[in-house]
Amino acid sequence: MMESDGELLLRLRSGDERAFVSLVERYHEPMLHLAASFVPSRAVAEEVVQDTWLALLRGLDGFEGRSSLKTWLFRILVNRARTTGTREQRSVPVADPEPAVDPSRFDGSGGWADPPEHWIEAAEGRLEAGKLAYRIRAWIDELPARQRAVVLLRDVEGMSSEEVCTVLALSEGNQRVLLHRGRSRLRQLFEDEFREVR
Amino acid sequence: MRLLQRRDLVCQQAVELVTGYLEGTLSRSARRRFEAHLAGCPHCTEYLAQMRETISLTGRLAPEDLTPQMRDEFVDLYRRWRSEQQ
Numbered sequence: 272m273m274e275s276d277g278e279l280l281l282r283l284r285s286g287d288e289r290a291f292v293s294l295v296e297r298y299h300e301p302m303l304h305l306a307a308s309f310v311p312s313r314a315v316a317e318e319v320v321q322d323t324w325l326a327l328l329r330g331l332d333g334f335e336g337r338s339s340l341k342t343w344l345f346r347i348l349v350n351r352a353r354t355t356g357t358r359e360q361r362s363v364p365v366a367d368p369e370p371a372v373d374p375s376r377f378d379g380s381g382g383w384a385d386p387p388e389h390w391i392e393a394a395e396g397r398l399e400a401g402k403l404a405y406r407i408r409a410w411i412d413e414l415p416a417r418q419r420a421v422v423l424l425r426d427v428e429g430m431s432s433e434e435v436c437t438v439l440a441l442s443e444g445n446q447r448v449l450l451h452r453g454r455s456r457l458r459q460l461f462e463d464e465f466r467e468v469r
Numbered sequence: 470m471r472l473l474q475r476r477d478l479v480c481q482q483a484v485e486l487v488t489g490y491l492e493g494t495l496s497r498s499a500r501r502r503f504e505a506h507l508a509g510c511p512h513c514t515e516y517l518a519q520m521r522e523t524i525s526l527t528g529r530l531a532p533e534d535l536t537p538q539m540r541d542e543f544v545d546l547y548r549r550w551r552s553e554q555q
Contacts, residue, residue: 325550381481457523
């Protein structure tokens with residue numbers, strides 16, 4: 272059974288090197304993807320993540336457990352990425368409209384003219400065959416940065432909306448808009464992928 | 470009945486409510502209108518199922534493994550930090 276973050280934290284505090292490696296195995300890669308949504312290059316993302324691990328070690332004694340370890344760690348990462356990054360994520364408003372579905376797929380009265388094609392079974396089959404995961408990764412990496420950050424934390428990492436708002440310093444409303452756009456884009460990419468195969 | 474009909478959703482509006490619906494943040498009346506629309510619209514029902522599937526597929530991505538070399542680098546990082554503590 273997988274040890275909880277809390278258990279790893281306890282072991283880490285008592286000086287257990289393997290507990291640190293376990294945490295790194297759990298969160299290093301997710302943090303790299305998240306950092307990459309803030310900074311201009313993979314190299315800079317790696318630097319930010321490395322700094323975050325050091326900050327975790329240095330902050331161990333001060334961590335009071337008011338949030339989960341994961342939220343704390345990701346929050347350190349985002350703060351560092353923001354001060355390092357040049358994408359200025361924060362200042363871009365969420366307000367510009369971006370429809371979930373291309374308007375040309377609806378008729379004049381707003382009903383489907385070109386309705387969604389079935390792809391769920393095909394996607395399940397391909398995922399099981401191990402041939403879809405890398406595509407999904409690539410699609411997520413191509414989402415606009417802020418949508419990507421929200422989708423990574425909510426849907427890949429399974430964090431709650433409250434946790435995501437804390438980590439990314441977003442309002443509930445903005446978090447939801449970004450999540451909606453990110454998921455809607457991904458849905459469209461699945462549909463396109465399986466339309467081509469048919 | 471006319472008033473009710475005027476408040477009916479069209480598909481193009483329904484797809485914009487999917488995330489609010491799944492997040493449980495729609496008002497009670499918006500949720501009712503959304504569900505009433507789904508009851509009569511197989512395409513939007515399919516669309517909702519696809520959004521759920523999108524979330525499910527994304528949630529099943531496993532993190533890539535650390536390379537042995539990276540593992541060693543992190544052990545080094547930890548040991549350097551420990552020695553600074555002394």
